[in-house]
Amino acid sequence: MSSVNSRIWILWVSLIVVAGATFGLFLMPKGKPLTIDIGSPLDPNLGVQDADAANRLQLRKQVDHPVTTEMIDVAATFSTKKAPNAELQDEKGNRVSLKSLTEGKPALLFFIEKQCPCCLGAKYFVEDLHRLHSGSAVVLGIINASGEEAAKWRKATKVSFPILEDPDQKAIAAFGAERGVYTTIVRPDGTIEKAYPGYSSESLDEMSRTLSRLANRPEIPYSNKKAPERLTSGCLFPTPPTHQETKK
Secondary structure (H helix, E strand, O other), X not given: OOHHHHHHHHHHHHHHHHHHHHHHHHHOOOOOOOOOOOOOOOOHXXXXXXXXXXXXXXXXXXXXXXXXXXXXXXXXXXXXOEOOOOEEEOOOOOEEEHHHHHOOOOEEEEEEOOOOHHHHHHHHHHHHHHHHOEOOEEEEEEEOOOXXXXXXXXXXXXXXXXXXXXXXXXXXXXXXXXXXXXXXXXXXXXXXXXXXXXXXXXXXXXXXXXXXXXXXXXXXXXXXXXXXXXXXXXXXXXXXXXXXXXXX
């Protein structure tokens, strides 16, 4: 075989090997990102940053939770009340009080039901508010989980604001949060400005403007086309287990 033919033969073999490898990669099964079925105006996939971790959250099936007039009326009764204080655990295992974290600055408290897919979607917008008001307001999440359960939620969302652990739901109940996605704004003096039993594009804008006003800053509007048009809430918090049930 001549040297020219040898080179041609080697070239053809190389092309076949490369083509075969490329075709094999194309056919090879690929890991798919987590896609949670959307059952409400709140897209839960917006808040997922780690699909593998989200797969371990044992999420409920998402259904629509429109905010009712009764929910709005009950939430309104918390305005101007003194915000409840509570000692909760942070991600490092330290016990911290809400008062110590929020005193002197306006605060936004975001209540998270650990298996609620709606809360994943809501986290996406709370992250935006946290970024917009960084340094002038405090944003905190409060989840009905602790330890490894809470760590899974943090990992799945790669959340940038602190998530405090309230497995007994005492702080959650004290703030009147019946469902995940409930949000409360606390004034710098420790009184409640407003409690929201859900959110929408309009309420998110109101929250942003309110945090600006309470921090004595020019109003920062907020607009995001991915936010639901009507007020929408999350999954009910379950009845927390009693001490005896926990022991069983």
